[in-house]
Amino acid sequence: MKQSIILLLAIFALVTFGVTSCKQEKEQPVTSTTVVPDGGGQENTRTVVIRDGSKEDSTLVSIEFPTYPNASLNVSITEQLNEQLGGLYEGDYADCDSFARFYSAYFMKEMKKMRDEFEDFEPEMPFCRELTITKGYETDAWVTFDLQTYEFSGGAHGGGVAYGITFRKSDGRHVGRDMLAPERDPMEWNNLLKQGLMKYFEAKDETELENCLIDVSLYDIPMPAYGVSFVPDGLSFVYQQYEIAPYAAGRPNFTIPYDKLRPFLNITGRRLLNLCK
Numbered sequence: 518m519k520q521s522i523i524l525l526l527a528i529f530a531l532v533t534f535g536v537t538s539c540k541q542e543k544e545q546p547v548t549s550t551t552v553v554p555d556g557g558g559q560e561n562t563r564t565v566v567i568r569d570g571s572k573e574d575s576t577l578v579s580i581e582f583p584t585y586p587n588a589s590l591n592v593s594i595t596e597q598l599n600e601q602l603g604g605l606y607e608g609d610y611a612d613c614d615s616f617a618r619f620y621s622a623y624f625m626k627e628m629k630k631m632r633d634e635f636e637d638f639e640p641e642m643p644f645c646r647e648l649t650i651t652k653g654y655e656t657d658a659w660v661t662f663d664l665q666t667y668e669f670s671g672g673a674h675g676g677g678v679a680y681g682i683t684f685r686k687s688d689g690r691h692v693g694r695d696m697l698a699p700e701r702d703p704m705e706w707n708n709l710l711k712q713g714l715m716k717y718f719e720a721k722d723e724t725e726l727e728n729c730l731i732d733v734s735l736y737d738i739p740m741p742a743y744g745v746s747f748v749p750d751g752l753s754f755v756y757q758q759y760e761i762a763p764y765a766a767g768r769p770n771f772t773i774p775y776d777k778l779r780p781f782l783n784i785t786g787r788r789l790l791n792l793c794k
Contacts, residue, residue: 559652561585565617570645574628577647578621582613583660585686593689594662598650601664601682620648631670644670647677654749658789659685659692661746679768680755681746685789693745696786697752706781710738713754713771714761733761744770747790751775 559581566579580598583591588611595610606619624646631644646668653661660683667677683692699706711726720726723735733739744755751774758764779792786792 562652563613565613567617567621569621569625570643572643573632574625574644576621576624576628576645577649578617578624580613580617580648580650581652581662582616583652583662587686590684590686590689594660594684597684597689597691598662598664598682602648624648628670642669644668645675653681654747655686657686658791659683659747661748674764676758676764678757680741680744680757681748681753683747692747692786692789693743694740696783696789697745697781698783699740699781701781707736707738709773709777710740710754711735713773714738714769717769717771718766729766730761731759731763748772752778 561584562581563584564579564581566577569576583594585591592610595613595616599606599610599616602620605623606616608615608619610616628644628646647666649663649665651663653663655661661681662684663679663681665677665679667675669675684690685692711723714720714730715723715726718726718729720729727733727735739761741754741756742760744753744757746753751772753770753772755768755770756762757768758766760769762769775790775792779787782790782792
């Protein structure tokens with residue numbers, strides 16, 4: 518139940534907010550678009566950056582779109598990235614500019630809507646939202662994209678989410694926690710999660726670790742609501758703010774090396790990582 522609530526809150530943050538670097542000085546309304554063509558950024562990508570804002574609100578949308586020779590793979594990845602954002606874009610997934618412009622306009626519209634609903638609310642700083650998607654690590658078999666959002670709409674501080682999403686290149690399938698079979702040895706799997714968290718918090722013992730967490734049993738540590746992706750040295754786990762620890766703890770994260778992960782991978786995961794031997 519707790520994980521479901523966290524997931525819903527995180528999706529709400531993605532859909533209704535964005536991410537941000539806020540400017541206090543007053544500005545005239547301005548919109549700019551920067552396009553990094555094929556070959557100008559990472560290989561097989563095209564980056565579109567859109568900045569839109571005024572003295573009250575601002576957005577930054579920066580998306581590194583896939584441009585592999587396999588057009589179907591590009592569409593599949595972009596479609597699933599759209600789903601991570603709530604599936605709001607209904608246009609052509611091959612039209613990178615349209616995709617980015619849609620979410621920039623959507624964030625601006627939502628900020629204006631919030632201001633209209635709270636006419637008497639005068640924040641000390643402008644509202645701002647940001648969405649960043651970049652290509653991370655890849656192999657011949659899979660590629661990971663990193664998604665990050667942040668928003669400020671008044672209050673003590675802003676907030677957002679950050680996690681990786683891995684896709685299989687052969688068909689664009691989103692792969693991650695569905696490659697895992699922790700039920701094979703629940704106790705040992707829980708120990709791996711506990712060891713990762715102890716390393717992140719630099720906890721000397723279980724008592725110290727318990728003091729760092731909120732409503733988490735060390736005998737039944739949950740996996741992140743999302744934020745499970747493949748990286749060079751293993752499987753990356755990222756918990757979002759407030760998911761298992763206070764805001765000040767940041768996003769607890771760690772990586773389980775592939776050699777320790779192998780017993781908990783199903784056959785699809787082992788084939789993807791070439792660990793079948």
